[in-house]
Amino acid sequence: MHASAVFISDLHLTPSMPRTAARFFEFLEKEARAYEALIILGDLFEFWVGDDAKARSPFHQEVALAIKAVSQAGIKVYFMPGNRDFLLGQQYAQKAQMTILRDPEVMVIADQPWLLTHGDALCTADSNYQMFRKVVRCPLVQKLFLLLPTFFRIQIASSLRSKSTAKYQRTQKFTPEVNKVKGDVTLSATAALVTSLDCQKMIHGHTHRPGYHQETSGGRSWERWVLSDWDFDHPETILPKGNALSITSEGIRSLDLVSS
Numbered sequence: 204m205h206a207s208a209v210f211i212s213d214l215h216l217t218p219s220m221p222r223t224a225a226r227f228f229e230f231l232e233k234e235a236r237a238y239e240a241l242i243i244l245g246d247l248f249e250f251w252v253g254d255d256a257k258a259r260s261p262f263h264q265e266v267a268l269a270i271k272a273v274s275q276a277g278i279k280v281y282f283m284p285g286n287r288d289f290l291l292g293q294q295y296a297q298k299a300q301m302t303i304l305r306d307p308e309v310m311v312i313a314d315q316p317w318l319l320t321h322g323d324a325l326c327t328a329d330s331n332y333q334m335f336r337k338v339v340r341c342p343l344v345q346k347l348f349l350l351l352p353t354f355f356r357i358q359i360a361s362s363l364r365s366k367s368t369a370k371y372q373r374t375q376k377f378t379p380e381v382n383k384v385k386g387d388v389t390l391s392a393t394a395a396l397v398t399s400l401d402c403q404k405m406i407h408g409h410t411h412r413p414g415y416h417q418e419t420s421g422g423r424s425w426e427r428w429v430l431s432d433w434d435f436d437h438p439e440t441i442l443p444k445g446n447a448l449s450i451t452s453e454g455i456r457s458l459d460l461v462s463s
């Protein structure tokens with residue numbers, strides 16, 4: 204329960220995107236300090252193959268220390284795993300002084316219950332992805348994966364990523380409308396979730412379609428707020444993007460992190 208909170212997701216941090224990382228560090232020192240809680244709704248990192256593999260990376264150390272500084276300034280920091288960094292565990296979370304959230308989670312902010320989820324579980328039109336998700340979220344599979352040598356884990360993760368990028372580019376080229384449906388949350392999955400958790404307001408990321416939706420299904424209505432992904436590193440091909448959602452006693456609003 205918090206009087207105010209600020210949300211971000213889908214930064215996809217990696218050493219090869221230094222401007223995005225720089226904006227994140229700036230966000231931690233500026234915008235985030237005005238709230239009681241900072242809530243990261245998944246895909247903070249481009250990929251994660253285990254806390255041990257990241258322990259020696261200077262970049263991941265730097266991120267952990269920057270998040271820890273926010274927490275030491277008295278702001279409660281939460282992390283909900285996304286589809287790319289769901290293997291982020293207690294070891295790294297403790298280093299960054301973040302509390303790991305389950306997906307989904309209901310949290311009371313400014314006296315209102317908010318349903319929080321990364322969003323990938325709601326993309327039920329993509330049945331192949333849902334099958335893949337079921338396998339990789341299985342604790343036994345994760346345990347076995349984490350027993351593999353680091354280099355092998357990185358190899359598997361990058362081959363999975365390049366396969367999914369190639370598939371995305373193929374569907375974009377030949378069937379953009381199919382991809383549009385597959386890459387978004389479905390009304391039926393969203394309705395089932397808001398009904399089961401009995402919540403009228405939700406926030407998620409993952410789809411890279413920032414916005415606000417007022418939705419109705421089966422006699423139930425809800426608000427759905429979607430976070431943007433971040434990219435400040437490819438100004439020649441992608442307009443810089445990145446936002447945060449702010450909840451205070453005055454309500455919810457989107458903070459544009461590009462022009463500010």
Ligand SMILES: [Mn+2]
Pocket residue numbers: 213245246285286287321323408409410
């Ligand atoms: Mn995601």
